[in-house]
Structure formats: structure tokens, C-alpha cells
Amino acid sequence: MVRLARKAIEEYLRSGTVVEPPADTPQPLWEPMGVFVTLNKLVGGRKMLRGCIGFPYPQKPLVRATIEAAIASATEDPRFPPVQPDEMDEVVVEVSVLTQPELVRVSDPREYPKAIKVGRDGLIVEKGVFRGLLLPQVPVEWGWDEQTFLSQTCMKAGLYPDAWLDPDTRIYRFQAIIFEEEEPRGPVKRRELTPSGRAGGSIGQIHLPEESLKDGDLLEDHY
Secondary structure (H helix, E strand, O other): HHHHHHHHHHHHHOOOOOOOOOOOOOOOHHHOOOEEEEEEEEOOOOEEEEEEEEEEEOOOEHHHHHHHHHHHEEEEEOOOOOOHHHHHHHHEEEEEEEOOEEEEEOOOOOHHHHHHHOOEEEEEEEEEEEEEEEEOOHHHHHHHOHHHHHHHHHHOOOOOHHHHOOOOOOOEEEEEEEEEEEEOOOOOOOOOOOOOOOOOOOOOOOOHHHHHHOOOOOOOOOO
């Protein structure tokens, strides 16, 4: 899927053509699943976000959603100008396949930090017309604890940092299988999200052939 995402981007940037799923795509990749494609540009040996867009919910077959999210991450992320073809020589592609988001149920909003786990969960915060999403890798990369993760997701939604304490705010959690290139066009590895000092957790029910992930209507970004 990572290589498919790169192929989709490079072909679209070169010719404006949307690639079709490979004829030998395994059946599990035709199942509807949420997916995000993240582009990180290597600058001075450090990764800098260059685009990230995806489908939080299982709206489309995974293989098609990956193609669409990949192209959108390179051309439609409103925070960045469209990626130029020659930039792809410096861009690392990452694909996150998501579980179905589930509502976090607590008797008191103050229990939310204990009901989620950094290094395992991604979050969606909803209140009225406001909604924000952060992928599971974000709090790990920034060194956040669970309370900070909740607050940052609220701000992503355009809400106050403590909006998660409002009984009218709904919190959803999900997990992800993450694969990324080790370097531009390089080998693909599975990314683990175990923060220092924390035990790893289950990633939920995602059953996909790993070799396909490696080879092979609302869009939201995650930062």
C-alpha cells in the first residue's frame, strides 16, 4: 500500500492520471477501511510534515481510499502548496490503516485520560459542527500525555483545550497499522508506537496481508 500510494502520487503529479488498483490486489484490500496518507519531507536529516489527508471512517475500499488519500495529501492539504514532482525524491510516504472509530463512554468526563492510551489510540473530538482528528503517532512524536492529547485534539477541532470536559463533547478512539518508507523510495517497515516507559497495546481488529501493505467523503488532516 505504501508503494501504491507513492505510485499514485507520482503518476498524478506527472500526468494528472489517477491510477487504477493493481489487478492482483488481495481481496482484504477491497474491504472498506479508514486510511490516512502522510508525507514527510526530509530536511537536514529531519522529517517535516508536507501533507496528510485521509478517510477517518470505512467509506470506500481500502485500495481506492489509499489512492485518493495519497493524491489529496500531495495536492489538496490546505496548509501547504501542492507537492512538486521533483520533491518526491525527498519525501517519505507513510500509510495508516484505521480501525472503526468507537465512542469512548465514561460516567464523568474527567475519566477520559484513563480511558485512552498514548501509543495505541488516535482520537476524534466532536462537538456540534466542530470535529478534529489526531492520528495515534502524533502524541508519541510530540511526547504528550493523555490529557495533553485530549486538549490538542480539541484545539484541532477549533474548540477550547478543555472542551473534552464538556458533557456535550463526544470522544472517539481508534487504532492504526502504520507502514512507512525508511527513506524516499526505500524499504518499507511497520512503524511501532510504544512510547518510552509504556507497554505496547493491541491495535484492534485489522486483518490485512502485510506483504500487500508493504508492496502494494470527508478528508481530514491529522496535524
